[in-house]
Amino acid sequence: MKGMSLESENLPFNEYVYNDRWRSRTLDVKSYWDLHRRSIESFEEFWASIARELEWFKPWDKVLDASNPPFYKWFVGGELNLSYLALDRHVKTWRKNKLALIWEGEPVDQSGYPVDRRKLTYYDMWREVNRVAYMLRNNFGVRKGDRITIYLPMIPELPIVMYAAWRIGAITSVVFSGFSADALADRINDSQSRLVITADGFWRRGKVVRLKDIVDKALEKAPGVENVVVYRRLGLNDVPMTEGRDWFWEKALAGVPHNAYVEPERLESTHPSYILYTSGTTGKPKGIIHDTGGWAVHVYATMKWVFDVRDDDIYWCTADIGWVTGHSYIVLGPMLMGATQIMYEGAPDFPQPDRWWAIIERYGVSILYTSPTAIRTFMRFGEEWPRKHDLSTLRIIHSVGEPINPEAWRWAYTNLGSQNVAFGSTWWMTETGGIVISHAPGLYLAPMKPGTNGPPLPGFEVDVVDESGKPAPPGVRGYLVIKRPWPGMLHGIWGDPERYIKTYWSRFPGMFYAGDYAIRDQDGYIWVLGRADEVIKVAGHRLGTYELESAFISHPAVAEAAVIGVPDPIKGEVPIAFIVLKQGVAGTDELRKELRQHIRNTVGPIAEPAQIFFVSKLPKTRSGKIMRRLLRAVATNSPLGDTTTLEDETSVEEAKRAYEELKREVSQ
């Protein structure tokens, strides 16, 4: 398999970890499975009982409409509004003046103390959301079902704009602020957004990132955009503004009363709340569509089970809202619960490697949701950094986005959690809308094991199957599938229903195919090993190798490209590229640099390849398919396996030579 090979690490299937704090919540494995079985036996009633805990304007007529699979519908006939659930509902209670958000900007003063801080109560958020909803509706004519592209950094206006959009039934399409102009333009065009909301820029590792400049470049390729709203995070005074199209935030809010109130729309449960673009196995990212009611129920349930959020908790999810983790577990989840959460703008190691630990100490963070890449990065910095701070408030840590290697788990459990936290690796994906496989300390805690995802959550029927779709025996690698619809599930790909069926529901009929390799151990715990397709996870960020290949080919010097992911001790995986240049073009170091920059510009900095190899041909099958598997074998020094379909053996030899040569150069 590709990626950071968990398999080769000899997974600790039998290493059970218990601690005192969670002893009373720890269930033995068998009792957990009894509970899980009951949730599946009556799974519609099970989900309905959770949905009843939310406030619906109108109750549903049918929990699940499965009459036209795989186009499932949840809570059909029900009406609700996410903005109402996350704000109005709390504003009517004592939580009105509770802090919803503690925001910290990146810059610090000489003593290392943050200089930009904002604290917003639920009432503050509610007022801001109403003002922005009024602006969207009255000043920009946004209507139910319209798409809005949001390209904002990690500032409170990001969730505020999202809730404002949901309040009036608009569909958000958030684009990660680390994506390039081209990636942004593609997403604007695909979603046919006419309004873009952005900022002048933001701080990242002590440097200013000029976001609006990127938007201007994108808009050269996205002519459908009529208006751009620009929030001044930095107050730059040289932001080019196009007359009649671009509006600074204050101008955009012209005429909006300070106490504006916008009645939340009564939205059908099945109404789309957001589109989020994610990478797959073609060059074009797909716009994953999520509904309103099912998503809310799934996220709400998992907030309770997995994060056990209580009113005195300080919750911090370190993800960016530009990815699905931020959508479900920063924007929606904590606010559905009426929780207080931390939001941080900048880099984890600015001004020094203890920034996160300083934040945990400063606010007394009790629940931390982070990524294996972050943990491995901190491991490298050393345990003296967390040791400088009091982290004893932490009671739950979870990771997400990629497999966590047992060593990183043990490090964090000890050095961050003082061996006294519940700590799991929550498996899910953009398509699932919420966590599916995870420890659930809010409900029970099956004994922890370093590196596992644990058993599936109640209500989810998950399996590991072989090529033919039959359950794989314990300990044997297979494909991860979900055998029943679930509330937070995707509802298609924007503009491409065929692709939805083909990608997710065709490989194993009647089951959702996740695209991951996994092992189920003797206790039924799932260990997700990594992607089984051409998707790679770079520092937890999901990228398609085909996307990178198309980006390479768009450069005038490149004839052909093959991109693969190879294991990396910190980032999990990194992309490397094998490039065939056009006739007459020389493969110089200069060109290598230029190609790197080209990828940064066309996809984004996160996609920059770790290495670029120039070769004269790529290994292909006789029918012309690139055999990435062989390149992967070359790059990871593993056996080539079956090469009978290979058209020209010298291609592999050449790739090997190029690889060896570069390795020699690097080591010299």
Ligand code: WTA
């Ligand atoms: C991977 C992120 C192992 C997996 C929420 C999945 C994980 C892909 C885990 C989805 C985990 C996510 N352990 N692998 N705890 N969580 N993955 O859409 O390969 O950005 O298919 O969603 O991340 O990535 P996405």
